[in-house]
Amino acid sequence: MIITPLTVDRIPDLEKLLALGEPYIRLRGSSDYWLYATLFANTCPLAITDGQVVGSVIAFRSQVDPSEIYLQDVMTHPNHRRIGITRALVEDVHRQGSLWGCQRLFLTSEPDNHAAHKAWLAMDFSNVPGDTTEQGVSVIYNYKGPGKHRAVYERQIGA
Ligand SMILES: CC(C)(COP(=O)(O)OP(=O)(O)OC[C@H]1O[C@@H](n2cnc3c(N)ncnc32)[C@H](O)[C@@H]1OP(=O)(O)O)[C@@H](O)C(=O)NCCC(=O)NCCS
Structure with missing residues (x-):
């Protein structure tokens, strides 16, 4: 590759x-x-x-x-x-x-994208605490505008 x-x-x-x-x-x-x-x-x-x-x-x-x-x-x-x-x-x-x-990589994911959720956690991203938790995924309401709820993930770019 x-x-x-x-x-x-x-x-x-x-x-x-x-x-x-x-x-x-x-x-x-x-x-x-x-x-x-x-x-x-x-x-x-x-x-x-x-x-x-x-x-x-x-x-x-x-x-x-x-x-x-x-x-x-x-x-x-x-x-x-x-x-x-x-x-x-x-x-x-x-x-x-x-x-x-x-200093930071971040991304959003649809709350029901469980494969992506597992992949981000496996790659040392953290799921930013949100307004609710759906099947173990923290979700921030209206993150991308009205009704666009998202799971947000972040990883520090360290030294
Ligand atoms: C999510 C996605 C991007 C992962 O891509 P990938 O090339 O298969 O991921 P990798 O092989 O690099 O895996 C990275 C880590 O995540 C884990 N992982 C990836 N997919 C996983 C799954 N479905 N379930 C559990 N773990 C998973 C891998 O095991 C690996 O961890 P490890 O090295 O500790 O084993 C891929 O499933 C995809 O393209 N999905 C459709 C599009 C999408 O949903 N994109 C993300 C939008 S936010």
Whole structure:
């Protein structure tokens, strides 16, 4: 497996991968991916196996608080799960954050995404205490706007 930054020529393959991510990943417009490849490639790594895009993380460093990096979309091809692809991609973003002197990775997840919940905990993220707990998952009400309740996870980028 190779970890490499997103480039414009890989966008069609990335879109094919992310189209498999329903209901937890929603495909964005092609020009959004162009933006990620052009302005945010340092935090948008792809995992390539046998020439195929099998995993991706789309993440951004905050301009409001540059010590933070938000992971927007994380996806591994269904045939390639549980072999460390997401771990490797997150470590890549973590390394970049460490180089920049960032302090925190964070992300949100749908409260019923139990596979993701287990994956984040296995990767040493903590589930930020919220307004309620649903089947062991802490959930913050209206985190992404009215009715958009989310589980929030964070990991420190330590020394
Ligand atoms: C969640 C997801 C990204 C995990 O990707 P992955 O490449 O399979 O994860 P990894 O193999 O790197 O696993 C990392 C750790 O999480 C654990 N893990 C991953 N999926 C798990 C699952 N379904 N159940 C329990 N643990 C799981 C792994 O065991 C591993 O821990 P370990 O090294 O201690 O064994 C993947 O299931 C996916 O793409 N799901 C659909 C899209 C999605 O829900 N994205 C997340 C949106 S927030």
